Amino acid sequence: MEPDALREIYRKAKQQGYGFFANNIADTNTLIGLLKGYSEKKSDLIIQISPGAAAFAGDGDKLVGLRILSYTVRELARNYPIRVFINLDHFTVAEMELIKVAIEEELVASIMIDASAESFEENVRISRTVKEMAEPMGILIEAELGKIKGVEDEISSDEAFLTDPDEAVEFVQRSRADLLAISVGTEHGVSKGKDITLRTDIAKAIDQSLIASGLDIPLVLHGTSGLLPEQITEMISYGICKLNKDTHYQYVYGQAAHDFYLSHTSSIVPPNTIMKQTIAADHIFKTSDWSPCKDYFDPRVVSKVVRERIKETAMELIEQVGSAGKSLFDSTGGTR
Numbered sequence: 001m002e003p004d005a006l007r008e009i010y011r012k013a014k015q016q017g018y019g020f021f022a023n024n025i026a027d028t029n030t031l032i033g034l035l036k037g038y039s040e041k042k043s044d045l046i047i048q049i050s051p052g053a054a055a056f057a058g059d060g061d062k063l064v065g066l067r068i069l070s071y072t073v074r075e076l077a078r079n080y081p082i083r084v085f086i087n088l089d090h091f092t093v094a095e096m097e098l099i100k101v102a103i104e105e106e107l108v109a110s111i112m113i114d115a116s117a118e119s120f121e122e123n124v125r126i127s128r129t130v131k132e133m134a135e136p137m138g139i140l141i142e143a144e145l146g147k148i149k150g151v152e153d154e155i156s157s158d159e160a161f162l163t164d165p166d167e168a169v170e171f172v173q174r175s176r177a178d179l180l181a182i183s184v185g186t187e188h189g190v191s192k193g194k195d196i197t198l199r200t201d202i203a204k205a206i207d208q209s210l211i212a213s214g215l216d217i218p219l220v221l222h223g224t225s226g227l228l229p230e231q232i233t234e235m236i237s238y239g240i241c242k243l244n245k246d247t248h249y250q251y252v253y254g255q256a257a258h259d260f261y262l263s264h265t266s267s268i269v270p271p272n273t274i275m276k277q278t279i280a281a282d283h284i285f286k287t288s289d290w291s292p293c294k295d296y297f298d299p300r301v302v303s304k305v306v307r308e309r310i311k312e313t314a315m316e317l318i319e320q321v322g323s324a325g326k327s328l329f330d331s332t333g334g335t336r
């Protein structure tokens with residue numbers, strides 16, 4: 001991971017008025033689909049790992065999962081002509097040990113420390129602590145001020161607390177966060193852009209206040225899956241450089257698998273009469289007259305369909321934030 005390159009990527013994006021979706025993964029299918037889509041669009045790629053995704057990948061062991069996902073991203077990314085970065089998404093004080101290892105082993109380029117549920121003072125203190133831990137490695141820190149409504153992974157909030165622009169300045173000054181996640185009306189999980197009151201005025205005020213204080217840092221928007229393209233464009237114009245994307249790809253994944261299995265049911269599921277005798281795979285394979293078709297039940301087949309659908313979705317979404325064609329990859333060896 002090259003945190004300096006990530007810093008440069010955000011700096012350029014903010015300067016030139018485009019952004020990046022930061023995409024959550026928990027397995028290789030989503031990752032490979034993203035790598036393919038982003039490469040084709042010549043956009044650099046930000047991958048996110050949440051504590052829940054780390055637990056999933058590590059069969060309950062978050063550290064094992066974090067290492068697996070980090071190495072997987074790094075190894076697969078070697079074959080694609082773009083820069084790829086990993087961010088830890090919504091890590092809290094409960095994951096301090098994991099954060100420490102992620103820094104020591106340089107598993108990531110940036111870390112979101114989410115202490116937004118704590119008081120302002122505690123949020124400053126915790127965010128600053130992580131910043132100081134990460135600084136020797138140059139790893140970037142994203143902190144959050146305000147609360148984003150909804151449920152994502154292991155984080156949930158019933159109510160939204162919008163970010164105060166003046167507090168944002170003090171918060172960034174004291175925490176020394178490199179990126180600031182703001183709460184301006186978006187929601188985690190499934191939400192509909194048409195029903196959301198997006199406080200673009202607050203985003204604008206936060207950005208302007210920070211710039212006026214000499215803190216021209218990239219802002220982050222969570223809960224963007226339901227936002228309309230025009231809402232995204234507007235937010236980018238107010239200093240949002242990183243837009244988190246998780247739920248959207250989860251849905252695409254589920255829909256792709258659903259469509260695939262539904263259109264090949266008869267090749268996988270036995271007819272009702274046999275089904276009634278027994279559903280034991282052993283029986284179906286050895287004694288039944290009916291046979292399933294490996295061309296369809298092999299998990300690699302549905303996985304390829306999922307990867308392709310993720311790739312197509314990524315290619316569409318990249319156009320919304322304007323990162324296409326902006327990759328800073330240098331074929332002479334400038335990336336990893």
Ligand SMILES: [Zn+2]
Nearest residue numbers: 152222223244
């Ligand atoms: Zn989030």
